[in-house]
Amino acid sequence: MIGPPGSILWLVSHELRLSWRGLIGGPRARRRLTIFAVLGVIFLLVGLQVGFALRRIQAPVNPLTALAALAAVSVIFTLMLSQTLAGATEALYARGDLDLLFSSPLSPRKTLTVRFLALAANAFAAFAFFIAPFLLPVALVGHPAWLGVFAVLGDLALSASALGLVLAVGLFALIGPRRTRTVAQVLAALIGAAVFLTAQLRNILGGKASTSLALQLMALGADPRFHLPPLADWPLRAALGQPLPLLAMTGAAVGLFTGASAWLTGRFAGDAAAAQGADTARVRPSAGPAAPFARGAFAATFMKELRLLRRDIALISQVLLRVLYLLPLAFVLIRNAGAGAGYLLPGGAAGLALMAGQVAGSLTWITVSAEDEPELLACAPARPATVRAAKLAAGLTPLVILLVAPLAALIVLAPGVGVAATLGAAAAAGAAGLINSWHPSPGKRSEFRRRRSGSLLIGWAQLLVGLFIAAATGLAAAGLLWALAPAFVAGLILLALRRPEARIAEAFSAQA
């Protein structure tokens, strides 16, 4: 670690070490590092090419480039805000860690300032990591002033951290600790998704529409009557290394961060304490006579899994956001398939089946593999197959709720396509669930985003099954008998993946 023990530098290096280990630690750390290294070298080589190409080119500062820079800054700031908002709420809840720091002789103000700085450093690093291999060669080969991009990134990170912290503490005061965490995580995910969807406008709107939007913006930028508001070109000028804008932006960001940090250090410690204890003392009154208990292992497990899913809004939102992420794909499918108007709906049906498989795969991983108390299940006399079936059923229930209305509407409007889409979605969801059940990959719910999907082979097989079922669904919706071919292949892959009960039981007992 860097710096004398107890210094701000030392504490920051501790935080960064934890973040780094969070990024590359865990299973398959070596593989992840190798991928990073290979990507880094590729980026660097490309960056050198770009650097030589741009060597003698001066970046123009005009309304169009200023608009582009503003758009980029807005997108990056929004993404950073999504990251720092989630990070701030995690910091509020990371009481074990804060307890240790607060019980040390270090001043709480220093500890918290470092925690806030680490938020900013993580946000900065996430972008700098990808930009550096391109930008450094460009800067070294001919444009050292462009290193200002890093300074602008740092400014954005400081500002996003300040805003993320204020938002987190504000939410805390408004809706309490538990809801803050949930709302902030959902909000963070939605912000990320919104940026992603904006970036995918071309896929969603189609080539013509997105081109016309870009053309309109370019025309606006080129219009001599169009004037940007004062200082709107400062982000671009700062990124290009012009001293005054750079100093002004950095001063503003540091001021914002320092102000927010100074104001929040006192409040933050109090809020973190409340996050730990606020709900402990509260006793919820019982809502009338309690419902009768569920009968048997299936019903009890099904109820338990549904309750746990329903109560982990952040996790569910992460899963369902995949629906949003698949939207551009669905649009592409529909549009491409829609070259002949009759194929528009089959393309949608195929997309729907694919989405159903993806979402079911995630949900059933949570219910089947991410069991919090595997020992409890292992020492119960219930049949493992019964418990697994209940977990699968519970995992698929949210998907059924999500799809029932659109599928019903589709069946009414276009019965053939509706039936094909329903069968396809059911097959894809069922297949994903079964594969998860046959090849469990134990993990914690909190590791959802970094979960392992068993072996690489199983991951590929799962994807292939989903694609074949989607293809079969599309062809069936178009009324083509050829649908049987991909359905047959999907069935064959599923049969190959099937495992005898004893081996599945072994995998689960290893979990316990």
Place this chain on the structure above:
Amino acid sequence: MTDALVLEGLTKVFAKPAVDHLSLTVRAGELYALLGPNGAGKTTTLRMVAGLMKPTSGSIAVFGVDALANPAGAKQLIAWAPDEPMLYDRLSPMEYLEFVGGLWGVAPAEGRARAETLLKLLGLWENRDQRCETFSRGMKQKAALAGALVHDPKMLILDEPLTGLDAAVARQVKDLLQERVKGGATVILTTHILEVAERIADRIGIIKDGKLLAEGTLQELRDRAGEREGTLEDVFLELTGEAEALPA
């Protein structure tokens, strides 16, 4: 009367034997304390009895049911409570008991009634609809104990049940265990708090390096160790040879 637990030549080998040809018998309706230094094989033994681990060799009979040939039959009679409570943070104690009752096939009405009795007995009734994530260590331990009792097991296996509990909760747990034994249940527990074993255990087994060193009532162990008036601590240290390691 059938013995509650009979272990014959029970062995579990990891890199080296953790449990080494262990044979012991726990009688029905007794409170049996399994003691031993750290790493003696207590938890491994109990995990094998609870069906969480397969032995390398040997046999386990729970009330005459062969636990290796018929694990579900044996599990039906057992409750296992490890030192870390097996709870779901996002479930309330009532929901947790419903789940456990369902796993053990308890009839809904009966399970509901038992859950109410247990939660009242353990002082968790007011917190029955609160999520376990908000509970203190003692409350979690009590909720887990209620889960172990909700299916009315014939044999209760507890690994360090009193770790981390305050005096009042520890007393409550000890009383509850003794009541269960009076009601005919069998309790097997491990503990490092030797005074507890001395006070509440009917018989005590001492193991070290996976082998049974001695077994019997406190008096029988005293006689064996040649410590006529000694406490269980003296006897334990003598029998395990740990007394020699203490500074003079």
